[in-house]
Amino acid sequence: MEKTFECEAKIENLGKANAFLEETLEEVGCGMKQSMQLSVALEEIFVNIAHYAYAEADSSGNIIPDTGSGRVRLTLVAEDGKVFMTFEDEGVPYNPLEKDDPDVTLSVNDREIGGLGIFMVKKSMDDMKYEHKDGKNILTLMKKL
Amino acid sequence: MLNINILKDGGKAVFALEGRLDTSTAPQLEDAVNKDIAELTDISFDFANLEYISSAGLRVLLSTQKTMNKQGKMVIKNVSEEVLEIFDVTGFSDILTIE
Secondary structure, three states: OEEEEEEEOOHHHHHHHHHHHHHHHHHHOOOHHHHHHHHHHHHHHHHHHHHHHOOEEOOOOOEEOOOOOOEEEEEEEEEOOEEEEEEEEOOOOOOHHHOOOOOOOOOOOOOOOOOOHHHHHHHHOOEEEEEEEOOEEEEEEEEEO | OEEEEEEEEOOEEEEEEEEEEOOOOHHHHHHHHHHHHHHOOEEEEEEEEEEEEOHHHHHHHHHHHHHHHHHOEEEEEOOOHHHHHHHHHOOHHHHOOEO
């Protein structure tokens, strides 16, 4: 089975993207734990794309989140007891797999607020693959059911 | 969607959450907590009806924990297996008090 959802890469479309995911996972018969992990992964990646993929820079080169606009396409494939979730955008090239992991052993006062999203995705998915092709960021996550 | 039920008694408050604590709803919880936090010494979060948490929700818990470490205590109750797994993966099980 393969299904696609496409929208403007805006935070306010997260609910729609998630409804698309939940609907599809229900059809596939996905368990509660995997369903929540996939939902978290969708949110973290989608929000990142919405904030930064099409963001413009100010005159000194600082990126301003949530500026600019563009599309994001989400494709779900279910086969052989696995779900593949692919995100495609035409924004600035960015490989989230290269991001350093946060130190999750630090005490509460040393922990930084933020930086956890991608880490949670890496920890909960069974495989992740990134490529930049034809001007597109293509990130595919795989979860065994 | 997130519903927040707040039970306040002097310096003590219980925030019972129902629904999803995500990018869209985390600011609601942040506002609700920050409105009262200056006068609180004992905060509990009841997660019995919390279905989902993402990093946006974790951020609110971490900043609240940082504040409460200076002025009192904070506990989280009735955490589901799915949410607990997220606390484990992110090391939050070690920095939060989970009952």
